[in-house]
Amino acid sequence: MIxxxxxxxxRRTESPWFGWPYEAAFERAGIDLFYIPEGIPADSDIxxxxxxxxxxPSLIIRPECTRFPLPPGLTRVDxxxxxxxxxxxxxxxxxxxxxxxxxxxxxxHAGFAEQFRAAGHPRPIEMPQALKQGLFPGGEKGRxxxxxxxxxxxxxxxxxxxxxxxxxxxxxxxxxxxxRHTQAEMVEVYSRSKVVVNVGRDDYPxxxxxxxxxxxxxxxxxxxxxPTELTEMGLVExxxxxxxxxxxxxxxxxxxxxxxxxxxxxxxxAGRAEVLRNHTYDARANKLLQALRRDSGRLWxxxxxxxxxxxxxxxxxxxxxxxPLNSAQREWPRVARQSMSGAVRGAALIxxxxxxxxx
Numbered sequence: 001m002i003x004x005x006x007x008x009x010x011r012r013t014e015s016p017w018f019g020w021p022y023e024a025a026f027e028r029a030g031i032d033l034f035y036i037p038e039g040i041p042a043d044s045d046i047x048x049x050x051x052x053x054x055x056x057p058s059l060i061i062r063p064e065c066t067r068f069p070l071p072p073g074l075t076r077v078d079x080x081x082x083x084x085x086x087x088x089x090x091x092x093x094x095x096x097x098x099x100x101x102x103x104x105x106x107x108x109h110a111g112f113a114e115q116f117r118a119a120g121h122p123r124p125i126e127m128p129q130a131l132k133q134g135l136f137p138g139g140e141k142g143r144x145x146x147x148x149x150x151x152x153x154x155x156x157x158x159x160x161x162x163x164x165x166x167x168x169x170x171x172x173x174x175x176x177x178x179x180r181h182t183q184a185e186m187v188e189v190y191s192r193s194k195v196v197v198n199v200g201r202d203d204y205p206x207x208x209x210x211x212x213x214x215x216x217x218x219x220x221x222x223x224x225x226x227p228t229e230l231t232e233m234g235l236v237e238x239x240x241x242x243x244x245x246x247x248x249x250x251x252x253x254x255x256x257x258x259x260x261x262x263x264x265x266x267x268x269x270a271g272r273a274e275v276l277r278n279h280t281y282d283a284r285a286n287k288l289l290q291a292l293r294r295d296s297g298r299l300w301x302x303x304x305x306x307x308x309x310x311x312x313x314x315x316x317x318x319x320x321x322x323x324p325l326n327s328a329q330r331e332w333p334r335v336a337r338q339s340m341s342g343a344v345r346g347a348a349l350i351x352x353x354x355x356x357x358x359x
Contacts, residue, residue, distance in 0.1 A: 005031070006034070007057040008063060009066065009070070010035060010036060010068050011035055020063060020065070022284070024281070025281040025285040026285050028133070028282060031289075034057065058080070059079070059080050060074070061081075061106075064086045069324045070315060074102070075303045080298075081101075082125075089207075092115065094317065097314060098318050100303040100314065104291070106288070110232035112124070121302060122302075127287065128284070129208060130210070130275075131275050136217045146174065146193075146254070147194070148189050148220060158202065160202050168250070172254060175189045193215075194220060194264065198224045206227050208233065212224060213275050216271035221264045240267065309342050312331050321349075321353070332346045
C-alpha cells in the first residue's frame with residue numbers, strides 16, 4: 001500500500017456539505033490528505049504551502065469547491081499537480097486554458113478528454129461522479145415507493161424537473177420529493193424505491209450525476225433521459241438502466257416496469273452489480289493512482305514551458321472567473337510589464353469580471 005501525502009489546495013472547512021467524495025477513497029488507499037490550515041494568508045504561494053506539509057507530497061490537488069485563491073508558482077514546483085473540473089461542460093474552453101497550469105486535469109464528466117488532448121494537454125483523466133464505497137450495505141428492504149426522487153428543484157436550471165415531478169407524484173406512490181434530504185435520508189429513500197427517476201439540468205440533460213450511481217447502488221431501477229453519459233462509461237441501456245427520450249414517455253415507461261417486476265429487478269440487480277464493481281470513488285481514485293505510478297513523477301503541464309507573462313495571464317483569467325478580483329488586479333501589472341497584448345487581454349478580463357459582479 002502506498003504511504004504518501006497529497007496536498008489539498010483548499011481548507012477542509014470548504015468541502016461541500018456532502019464532503020469531498022474522494023477523501024475516504026484516498027485514505028483507504030493509504031494516502032494522507034493535508035489541507036491548508038485555517039488562518040494561512042490567502043496570498044500564500046505554493047512554496048509557503050509546501051513548507052507547512054509534514055512531508056513532501058507526491059501530488060498537489062486543486063479541488064473545485066474552494067475559495068482559497070490559486071497559489072502562484074504551480075508551474076515551477078517539481079511535484080505533479082492536478083485540478084478538478086466538476087461541471088466541465090460549462091465554460092469548457094476556459095477550463096481547458098486553466099488546465100494547462102496542471103499536470104493532470106481531472107474531468108468529472110465522460111467524453112471531454114479528447115477536447116483537452118486536442119487543445120494540447122497530454123494527460124487529462126476522466127474521473128466521473130460515482131458511488132461512495134459502503135454507502136449501501138446490501139440487504140433488500142421493502143420497496144414501498146413506486147418512484148423515488150431526491151434532488152434540487154429551485155433555480156433556472158431545473159425547470160424540466162418542476163414539470164416532470166408533479167406529474168409523477170400524481171401517478172405513483174413517491175417519497176416526499178419536494179424537500180431537501182440528508183445523505184442518510186437519501187440512502188433510506190433509494191433503498192425503499194422500486195424505480196428512481198433522474199432528470200439532469202436543463203442545460204446538460206445527459207449529466208450522469210452522483211444520484212444515478214446512488215440509485216443503482218441502492219438496488220433501484222434507474223430511469224434516465226437519453227442520451228446519457230452512462231453509455232460513454234460502458235453501462236448499457238436496457239441492461240443496467242432504462243432510458244426515455246421524451247417526457248411524454250416517462251409515465252408509461254415507469255408503469256411498464258412496475259407491472260413487470262421480473263424485468264425491473266433484473267435491470268436493477270445488473271445495475272447495482274456493475275456500479276459496485278466499476279463505478280465507485282475507490283475505483284476512480286485507483287485510476288489516478290495507477291497513472292501516478294506509471295508516470296513516476298513526470299510533469300505534464302504545458303504551461304511549465306510557457307513564458308512567464310502567459311502563465312500570469314492564465315492565472316489572471318482564473319482569478320477573474322473564480323472570484324478573487326484583488327488577485328487578478330495584482331497579477332495585471334506583472335503581465336503588462338512583459339506583454340502589451342497580454343495587458344490588453346488582462347484588462348478586458350478584469351473589466352468583464354467587475355461588470356458581472358455589478359450586475
